[in-house]
Amino acid sequence: MQISNDFHTVDFDSIPIDSFWKTGDERENKMHRIHAYPAKFPAFITTKALEYATLKGAKINVIADTFCGCGTVAYEATRNGKDFWGCDINPVATLIAEAKSQKYSNEKLNKYFLEILSNFDLLAIARTEIENINERIKHWFREEQIENLLKLKSAIHKTIPSKSHYLKFFLCAFSNILKPTSVWLTKSIKPQVDPNKKHVDVITAFSEQFKKNLFKKKYNF
Ligand SMILES: C[S@@+](CC[C@H](N)C(=O)[O-])C[C@H]1O[C@@H](n2cnc3c(N)ncnc32)[C@H](O)[C@@H]1O
Known part of the structure; x- marks a missing residue:
């Protein structure tokens, strides 16, 4: 060799x-x-x-x-x-x-999406929950983002039954907006804080991500 x-x-x-x-x-x-x-x-x-x-x-x-x-x-x-x-x-x-690895119907995805947004508006996060959050999260996210991300995650779990594979679809969309809504330097794969990073609204980012992930056909297969 x-x-x-x-x-x-x-x-x-x-x-x-x-x-x-x-x-x-x-x-x-x-x-x-x-x-x-x-x-x-x-x-x-x-x-x-x-x-x-x-x-x-x-x-x-x-x-x-x-x-x-x-x-x-x-x-x-x-x-x-x-x-x-x-x-x-x-x-x-x-x-x-x-x-x-799952099949989805666009109709059901859209229904859940609207319900998540309604639940988001109804939910409130206790101050102590934000204050006691892991220090690493405080390092990467501004306080307003932490509050809205906690609200969004709760809204997703409140809307979709825990055993439904639709939950994983929405958790994927949630996970994919974590980098843009944090202070992680855009376009960098190395963990680096950008103190001047432009604010990205959590619900706007989640809605855009959801629309990107929707399929043109009724089902994805
Ligand atoms: C090159 S990536 C695989 C990419 C995959 N083919 C795809 O298209 O997404 C290698 C993967 O191995 C996983 N990995 C590394 N060490 C592992 C271990 N000890 N047990 C299981 N998975 C491991 C990493 O988390 C990573 O996702």
């Missing part, structure tokens, strides 16, 4: 492209974009690997991904009619993966 870190000696253009792995410029299914995940890999790899294994005569019923991340394989497995088993050490990853 040879290992080199001198990439200048490799002529990448001379490496022939295997037509089997060449995909068009097809955009990934919208479901793959319901939540940002830094280590996500391209979805076509799953479909191609599945196609390859089938071509080689493998009979596939279940696909497993022990480092499933945001569920790229989980969603593609479900879409291809295969059962899926996965796990990940990061609970945000498994939340996204579970949310992505």
